Amino acid sequence: MKNLKLVKSEDSARKSTIKVGNCEIGKDFIIIAGPCSVESEEQTMLTAEAVKQGNGNMLRGGAFKPRTSPYDFQGLGLKGLKILEKAKLKTGLPIVTEVIDPRDVSWVCEYADILQIGARNMQNFSLLKEVGKSKKPVLLKRGMYSTLREWLNCAEYILAEGNPDVILCERGIRTFETYTRNTLDLSIVPAIKELTHLPVMVDPSHGTGKLSLIEPMSLAAVAAGADGLLLEVHINPKEALSDADQQLTPEQFVNLTAKVLKLKKFMDESIYPLDGLEG
Amino acid sequence: MKNLKLVKSEDSARKSTIKVGNCEIGKDFIIIAGPCSVESEEQTMLTAEAVKQGNGNMLRGGAFKPRTSPYDFQGLGLKGLKILEKAKLKTGLPIVTEVIDPRDVSWVCEYADILQIGARNMQNFSLLKEVGKSKKPVLLKRGMYSTLREWLNCAEYILAEGNPDVILCERGIRTFETYTRNTLDLSIVPAIKELTHLPVMVDPSHGTGKLSLIEPMSLAAVAAGADGLLLEVHINPKEALSDADQQLTPEQFVNLTAKVLKLKKFMDESIYPLDGLEG
Amino acid sequence: MKNLKLVKSEDSARKSTIKVGNCEIGKDFIIIAGPCSVESEEQTMLTAEAVKQGNGNMLRGGAFKPRTSPYDFQGLGLKGLKILEKAKLKTGLPIVTEVIDPRDVSWVCEYADILQIGARNMQNFSLLKEVGKSKKPVLLKRGMYSTLREWLNCAEYILAEGNPDVILCERGIRTFETYTRNTLDLSIVPAIKELTHLPVMVDPSHGTGKLSLIEPMSLAAVAAGADGLLLEVHINPKEALSDADQQLTPEQFVNLTAKVLKLKKFMDESIYPLDGLEG
Amino acid sequence: MKNLKLVKSEDSARKSTIKVGNCEIGKDFIIIAGPCSVESEEQTMLTAEAVKQGNGNMLRGGAFKPRTSPYDFQGLGLKGLKILEKAKLKTGLPIVTEVIDPRDVSWVCEYADILQIGARNMQNFSLLKEVGKSKKPVLLKRGMYSTLREWLNCAEYILAEGNPDVILCERGIRTFETYTRNTLDLSIVPAIKELTHLPVMVDPSHGTGKLSLIEPMSLAAVAAGADGLLLEVHINPKEALSDADQQLTPEQFVNLTAKVLKLKKFMDESIYPLDGLEG
Secondary structure (H helix, E strand, O other): OOOOOOOEOOOOOOOOOEEEOOEEEOOEOEEEEEOOEOOOHHHHHHHHHHHHHOOOOEEEOEOOOOOOOOOOOOOOOHHHHHHHHHHHHHHOOOEEEEOOOHHHHHHHOOOOOEEEEOHHHOOOHHHHHHHHHOOOOEEEEOOOOOOHHHHHHHHHHHHHOOOOOEEEEEOOEOOOOOOOOOEOOOOHHHHHHHHEOOOEEEOHHHHHOOHHHHHHHHHHHHHHOOOEEEEEEOOOHHHOOOOHHHOEOHHHHHHHHHHHHHHHHHHHHHHOOOOOOOO | OOOOOOOEOOOOOOOOOEEEOOEEEOOEOEEEEEOOEOOOHHHHHHHHHHHHHOOOOEEEOEOOOOOOOOOOOOOOOHHHHHHHHHHHHHHOOOEEEEOOOHHHHHHHOOOOOEEEEOHHHOOOHHHHHHHHHOOOOEEEEOOOOOOHHHHHHHHHHHHHOOOOOEEEEEOOEOOOOOOOOOEOOOOHHHHHHHHEOOOEEEOHHHHHOOHHHHHHHHHHHHHHOOOEEEEEEOOOHHHOOOOHHHOEOHHHHHHHHHHHHHHHHHHHHHHOOOOOOOO | OOOOOOOEOOOOOOOOOEEEOOEEEOOEOEEEEEOOEOOOHHHHHHHHHHHHHOOOOEEEOEOOOOOOOOOOOOOOOHHHHHHHHHHHHHHOOOEEEEOOOHHHHHHHOOOOOEEEEOHHHOOOHHHHHHHHHOOOOEEEEOOOOOOHHHHHHHHHHHHHOOOOOEEEEEOOEOOOOOOOOOEOOOOHHHHHHHHEOOOEEEOHHHHHOOHHHHHHHHHHHHHHOOOEEEEEEOOOHHHOOOOHHHOEOHHHHHHHHHHHHHHHHHHHHHHOOOOOOOO | OOOOOOOEOOOOOOOOOEEEOOEEEOOEOEEEEEOOEOOOHHHHHHHHHHHHHOOOOEEEOEOOOOOOOOOOOOOOOHHHHHHHHHHHHHHOOOEEEEOOOHHHHHHHOOOOOEEEEOHHHOOOHHHHHHHHHOOOOEEEEOOOOOOHHHHHHHHHHHHHOOOOOEEEEEOOEOOOOOOOOOEOOOOHHHHHHHHEOOOEEEOHHHHHOOHHHHHHHHHHHHHHOOOEEEEEEOOOHHHOOOOHHHOEOHHHHHHHHHHHHHHHHHHHHHHOOOOOOOO
16 A cells, blocks of 8 residues: 555554553553543543443543534533533543544643544544644544545554654444444454554453443454443433443443453463464 | 425425535536545646636545555645645635544635535444534535435434535445446435435445446436536646546546536426426 | 456457347347336336336336335245236337245246346345346446445356356446435446456436436446446326336426437437547 | 244253264364365365374364365365365364255265254255255354344254254454454343353454454453364365465364364353353
8 A cells, every 4th residue: 555654554463552641552452432522511520430330441422522513512611521521530541532524623731641542533624734743643444435545544644743643443344234333344453453553452341332242252352452442421311312222231341341351361371372363 | 205304305495505605516517626635736726727718616525534554645634634624715616525533524614615425434433423513505426325215314413413505426336347436326316306305415426436427427417306416626637646547637527518508508498397306 | 347257358449238128238228127126017018118118128016115115025936937928029128127035036047138126136146146047138226335346246246157148237236425326436337347358337317216317327327337227217207116216207208218319329320420428 | 032932041051062073062172173275185184183192082174175266266166065075084073065956955964973054055945955954063154244133043944843953153243344244243142141052162263353352352252251263274275275364274273172172161161160151
């Protein structure tokens, strides 16, 4: 893939790692969890504590929500960011939150530890350039129609502006299948590993849109070599203002992370005892 | 389709029209033509004159180019807009140009008669809201993976901000076919006509990406009921800085518009003598 | 496209024509119409007469129906073919009917003037070889996920067995769009014309699956250069055993063909007065 | 999903198992391996022994090859089946081989222990009915554009004819991604488990089309809950007459199965100690 000067790994052993709080993304296995949307202080604080208890490493939550209809809940904006800040103060969990407008990047950086670029904005090049100029790591989700080449070019946009800290996140692509919300493409994980030095995470919540499939796909993502998971957790999924069908309860989350971490440990110790993907 | 309060047409006979210069979009058949990118003053002025001679109604040209790779030509920016301004002064053709960043909307409005939202930004909701607050008509291209419902919701975003002047533009969707660059979905034209009161145009240049297919698909778009065409014209396509394979020469453009307008006249007089799509 | 020895046209002016009854497919514009399924003698005879009165050139009707579920109506089989035979005797219309099993080809040839291969069987190579050995023209529908290259290779299978009489038929491909049943890809029509010497028809009934879109897409198909149309007609669409939403009434059919033939005449006389697609 | 009377599992604990040789598919984890095509006796015998040594449970090999072009190698037919018979005699491995024509089903049953229906024939309903009348288990691959609902209906066709022994096999679907040959949809595995009582296997060779991705996707398939794997193995992949890019060498196969079986054991003992997918 030509023109991918900065994301490409000539030396397959070279892997970028990114320090956030006491995590080292690309080296440690990272679980980022939280509600789809920040809806209220109570909801966010309770979820944050559940995430912490369930071995989550970071808290995710949307203050700006890109929604298909203009009449759907658009997020709490600055108020939402302030709630996330409180949750961070209480739990110590770093904050991952989406930015959707280049005008917001500078002040969202005051609250976010990682800036998320959502699937619909993957090719919003103005936004990519702006987060490329910031000093915060960027979690770049794959567009729902995007090829690997297009996606890596979007990462290249960010690196070309001087920000080396990009984490890729597979979140499912659109296919003809309607049983799942999207089709989670796990083969992209080892493909990214062989082409680039960037860490890659997987979001089985958006990737399947179906509660019952989140656990098996989380485990599959670990086995495929993912560097971490994004999971939606809500204290009361039925009353969630968005994505009600795919948010785990705190109890489901704890059960899931226990299995995920057990499997990750096994993969590291017994399947790939020395190094990354080669055996 | 629920939630489409503003774009929906309860009365199928009600059709919005939009005045730009001496054209009435939605009533007159409109040909918008010009180069993919504004590359130089000479190229733009010569193309503008060719567009005028070839019965084009408006001049299109990109000053901001969303490109897959950060290392590809990104457009001339303000300099490009000033060139378009000169071309308008000389030919009288109104200017259609793309805006890709919400921070640019207010000053791009100084140069543009119609603001274009490109396929990759169809769901860039910050940008949609910003052009919704402007006073300029908006040409909203369909995203390359977008359903009709998603697209109409994006138009709804613009109308919900107070701007009633939205023109939809089909430019091909991504499919498995590789012979064409995209698959031009002409059935969307009558579908939009039966659901909404908005005008709808067709872009066979991006829709096919192949010079030889532009003429038959332009004629087919007319027969399907399109309100106009977007066509890429370049004085020297082989040296174009973008989309070299799909830009017509001035001579090809003149030949094409002659056929297109002849067919449009026939459709109006002989196939649908009294009104829109009913017979 | 390599390996397409027989379907390829080195000389773009060379076009194959196929004589069926008093029609010459590839030269005359052909309308093939009839019910999705042969359901009864009465339904078929009445429809056949309507097709004849509405300027249809051939009668289509399925005796073998490939259906998603095994519990859906599977067609009348031999009984259906005998009904089609009666309809042909009465109206003189040649019969186009689908064959789905290589074991049936020889005896279906006793009843059919043209053998149809449906979208789901496009790559049923055993069936393609068998119809390639028959003496009947073959109407080869495009698979719903098929690229042009794959489709033309399927035609090549038939020609390679010694049967030169293949008619291609675009019937819509599967995309993400749900408003229409399929996405009718009209750009394939001029693409086929520039690559091959084979005639190409369009099926807007399956291609859209929506009654209101059949007329505009039929007209668009004519403008794009199609050699004919396949249309579903039923004397009582609401009670049809299959495809109830996309079958025209006899009255709608008559109105549609009048417009289609008027447009076709105009295209031949005024847009392309001398020859095929070049101007 | 309505109309799926026979494949549906009302009681999620009820799982069908299928005895073939000394394997019990749906209970034991099954590895089916072998060359894409049977090319010669030597190639097949050597590969069969490698499969056996590498803990493969059954031998796969194509004697009838559905190929895009009529000029590509079409398989050895009966001669290929006789070679498979010899390989079975020598190694004791049951034979899995594709059938593509309903006329061949009865005599292919003399050689095959499991009949494979390939992706292109998933909706070849004549063929489905014929294998439904046979007494052999059927491995039904997913069509490359198929939804879960369509696929399960094809299994229903087979069960409705009286054959209860259907094994589903995910082999990747067509998407826009070009880095991989297909997109392997692992989420279909737990989806099938929750909807049906049928066993489901995964084919990472066709699913990725890329040697380097077969290992991580095989491991991911195990973690997602697959009942087994289909793997292409060739004694000299570079000289393979088909699918040269995705066939493992015997040595790669042995290394892979060791990891796969280690992981499967861990999943059974430590992640799901008592039962299927629930925890």
